Amino acid sequence: MQKQRAYIILILALVAAAIAILTTIPPQLGLDLRGGAQLTIQVNPTKEQPDVKPTAEDIEAVQRVLENRINEFGVSETTVQTIGEDKILIQLPGESKPEEAERRLKGTAKLEFKQQKKGTEGDFIAESQVNRQLKAQRAFLSQNELDKEEKIKLAEITESLQKSNKAIALLFESVGLTGTNLADARPQPDQTGNRWEVAINFDDAGGKKFAELTKSLAGTGRSIGIFLDDDLISSPVVGPEFADTGIAGGRAVITGNFDLEGAKDLGIQIKGGSLPFPVAIVENRTVGATLGQDSIRRSIIAASVGLVLVLIFMVAYYRLPGLIADGALIVYALLTMACYAIVGVTLTLPGIAGFILSIGMAVDANVLIFERTREELRAGKTLYRSVESGFFRAFSSILDSNVTTAIACLALLWLGSGLVKGFAVTLLIGVLVSMFTAVTCSRTLMLLVVLSLPKVRQKPELFCPNLNVSNQSRQAG
Amino acid sequence: MNFSITSKRNLWWGISGAAIAVSVIMMIVSFTSLNAPIRPGIDFIGGTRIQIARDCTVPGNCDQPIDTAQVQEVLNTQDLGNGSIQLLGENKQILSVRTENLDGDRRSELLTSLGTTIGKFDDKTVQIDSVGPTIGEELFVSGILALLVAFFGIIVYLSIRFQFDYALFAIAALFHDVVITAGVFSLLGLVMGIEADSLFLVSLLTIIGFSVNDTVVIYDRIRENIAANPELEINTVIDNAVNQTLGRSINTTLTTLLPLIGIFLFGGQTLKFFALALIIGFLLGAYSSICIASTLLAWWRNSKGSNSLAVADTPASE
Numbered sequence: 040m041q042k043q044r045a046y047i048i049l050i051l052a053l054v055a056a057a058i059a060i061l062t063t064i065p066p067q068l069g070l071d072l073r074g075g076a077q078l079t080i081q082v083n084p085t086k087e088q089p090d091v092k093p094t095a096e097d098i099e100a101v102q103r104v105l106e107n108r109i110n111e112f113g114v115s116e117t118t119v120q121t122i123g124e125d126k127i128l129i130q131l132p133g134e135s136k137p138e139e140a141e142r143r144l145k146g147t148a149k150l151e152f153k154q155q156k157k158g159t160e161g162d163f164i165a166e167s168q169v170n171r172q173l174k175a176q177r178a179f180l181s182q183n184e185l186d187k188e189e190k191i192k193l194a195e196i197t198e199s200l201q202k203s204n205k206a207i208a209l210l211f212e213s214v215g216l217t218g219t220n221l222a223d224a225r226p227q228p229d230q231t232g233n234r235w236e237v238a239i240n241f242d243d244a245g246g247k248k249f250a251e252l253t254k255s256l257a258g259t260g261r262s263i264g265i266f267l268d269d270d271l272i273s274s275p276v277v278g279p280e281f282a283d284t285g286i287a288g289g290r291a292v293i294t295g296n297f298d299l300e301g302a303k304d305l306g307i308q309i310k311g312g313s314l315p316f317p318v319a320i321v322e323n324r325t326v327g328a329t330l331g332q333d334s335i336r337r338s339i340i341a342a343s344v345g346l347v348l349v350l351i352f353m354v355a356y357y358r359l360p361g362l363i364a365d366g367a368l369i370v371y372a373l374l375t376m377a378c379y380a381i382v383g384v385t386l387t388l389p390g391i392a393g394f395i396l397s398i399g400m401a402v403d404a405n406v407l408i409f410e411r412t413r414e415e416l417r418a419g420k421t422l423y424r425s426v427e428s429g430f431f432r433a434f435s436s437i438l439d440s441n442v443t444t445a446i447a448c449l450a451l452l453w454l455g456s457g458l459v460k461g462f463a464v465t466l467l468i469g470v471l472v473s474m475f476t477a478v479t480c481s482r483t484l485m486l487l488v489v490l491s492l493p494k495v496r497q498k499p500e501l502f503c504p505n506l507n508v509s510n511q512s513r514q515a516g
Numbered sequence: 517m518n519f520s521i522t523s524k525r526n527l528w529w530g531i532s533g534a535a536i537a538v539s540v541i542m543m544i545v546s547f548t549s550l551n552a553p554i555r556p557g558i559d560f561i562g563g564t565r566i567q568i569a570r571d572c573t574v575p576g577n578c579d580q581p582i583d584t585a586q587v588q589e590v591l592n593t594q595d596l597g598n599g600s601i602q603l604l605g606e607n608k609q610i611l612s613v614r615t616e617n618l619d620g621d622r623r624s625e626l627l628t629s630l631g632t633t634i635g636k637f638d639d640k641t642v643q644i645d646s647v648g649p650t651i652g653e654e655l656f657v658s659g660i661l662a663l664l665v666a667f668f669g670i671i672v673y674l675s676i677r678f679q680f681d682y683a684l685f686a687i688a689a690l691f692h693d694v695v696i697t698a699g700v701f702s703l704l705g706l707v708m709g710i711e712a713d714s715l716f717l718v719s720l721l722t723i724i725g726f727s728v729n730d731t732v733v734i735y736d737r738i739r740e741n742i743a744a745n746p747e748l749e750i751n752t753v754i755d756n757a758v759n760q761t762l763g764r765s766i767n768t769t770l771t772t773l774l775p776l777i778g779i780f781l782f783g784g785q786t787l788k789f790f791a792l793a794l795i796i797g798f799l800l801g802a803y804s805s806i807c808i809a810s811t812l813l814a815w816w817r818n819s820k821g822s823n824s825l826a827v828a829d830t831p832a833s834e
Contacts, residue, residue: 071786074640076644079651081648081650081651135639135640135642136624136639136642137620137644138620138621138623138624138627139620140620141619141620142620142621145619145620319648320619320620320646320648321647321648321650321651322646322647322648322651323620323644323645323646323647324644324645324646325642325643325644325645326642326643327638327639327640327641327642327643328640329638329640329641330640330641330642330643333784334784334786337782337783337784338783338784338787340778340782341775341778341779341781341782341783341787342775342778343778344775344778344781344782345774345775345776345777345778345779346775348774348775348777348778349771349774349775352767352770352771352774353771356767388784388786388787389715389718389787389790392779392783392787392790392791395775395776395778395779396722396772396775396776396794398775399768399771399772399773399774399775399776400726400772402768402771402772403729403768403771403772406764406767406768406771407733407764407768410761410763410764410767413763414760432740435736436732436733436736436737439677439729439732439733439736440728440729440730440732440733442673443670443673443674443725443728443729443732444725444726444729445725446666446669446670446673446725447666447669447670447721447722447724447725448725449669450662450663450665450666450669450721451662451666451718451721453662453665454658454659454661454662454665455658455659455662455718456654456655456658456714458714458715458718459659459662459714459715459717459718462715462718462722463718466722
């Protein structure tokens, strides 16, 4: 009894924790349920060198370029991540017309060093202040899920930002110095050692152009405009000491109030802009918001119908133990969903199917145990002993059958693609939790009922209808 | 109810053999007409599928079902004449079009001209799946690889927990389930145009994981019974084991099928045929565990001289 009490307290504590988790952490829904567009982008080798595959560093730089392009687009909560060796996955929640995004995302990055036009100093200061503010507002808004008003506001900001970017671009003129002339850009500590700066290297032709550019700008207070996909990402000025020769030798540093992160980010953007790798959209999965909600509604109906049918079947067939198993099953469902929340599983449609399927499998452990208990009862054992040996003997089967399912899940997790992984994760967590609840929860509840209710002990037929004790079973032993 | 599974083994083998033969024929027919054993979806061969529903808040927009002839005309003008058209939903207000892989520009062109011919569409009900041909190939290869890895993993696990011949017959039963399920979908692909997508491969893997459960439970019982009564003839041992676990096999299959039937009936378009594949596979899994895996093992042990082997058969746990 002591042991059972401890188990009961453990189970109650877990259930309480699960409910607390479920009420505090909202479930993460995949784009197929909440609506949105998911684009897979492949970074291809260049036409000139089809055998040179982009390195991990290159992919990181390309990813940063794509992030810039996506930010321009004005959708909140976007995610950009690398998958596999040469692919980048972009998620645009709430986007049901991805055509515009696709147009912006594809193509090679365009980096250009431009010269600020004469007589634009005042305009530039004013416009870049506006630009900075808009960017800050956009970054702030894009973090969270937005209501309708905020969405309209974000769209407005995005529009004025595009205008502002165009206005800024008009203040600069091209000198023919582009990303193709850039050899490298990386962060390095500055001379004081407290701050960071970005070192850039040009090739020979680029070095000459850069020297000319810096010569004409040195000491004028006008800036070099570094544009990535027509968006100004940095505007350094050149000191008067370079007025005679310009910055020669193809090497320069951009100083500023950079910490490591800031310098790294600018370096990656400049590097990314210079990379020649073309990107192509190879997969697009878009689901409209209404359709997603419809899927959620349907899944909830399917899950509820399935769960209720299973609960009814268990009571109808197994009587009292069926009722206990139903209790264990509800505990199972709560714990599993809490696990999803803790592990941070993103629920997709196949994921929900995995969960619903795991309900059926969770019952299996109970069925194995009860069938075994019935056999032991038929063999003439007392109720308590039948329950105990039912659990004991069924365990080997429960373990084997769950391990084989887990093997299939792991194969899917290892080799499967996004959708498939969602299914494997939920099913695998379900299988693991079901082992736990079958062995602790069902068993504790059963023993508790058997041990603490003497009336139940006198009625083994509650566990096995038509039990005829005098008719000893055919397989004693 | 105590019935002898081993004495009717020719019946079971006949049924299963015929089913496998029909399945293989289906796949060959499918291969000759569609160039693939099961009609492949865009997940595997690439392409674009667009599903859109009319906006019924616009007065008069949804009075008539969508006219496929008009849609076909739109496709023809865009050089997409060999695309396929399907109407879904009540009163046929949902249009699903499948074409070669289209990029964003061509897609938006298609959507715009569909919108003007068919009536205004509701953006929020759109579903677009566009898969490039190389990705399709990658999805297919990784799916098949996952299938093989799962087969191999299960053989290794069962060989450790039981013996190699147990593992081999469990896999034979699995193979039986997978081939017949694939055969059924091959037929559905030929007759109803149902396509195999990534989820179909997932369903095959799940069938493998689940079907072997049943087999393992029966094998577990066979092993236990052999250890308890080493003098019994192997056919009797296996018959007993099957009968002892029969209630469990039926009930577990039932409790797993109930939620799946829920998904099949109420779960919506995406999951409908996924659930159907699982239902077919799980039924086959229960059948093959009870009738095929057990009788194969009985036949094998008999032909090898069961008694000596059976005595040597000690359980790994208990």
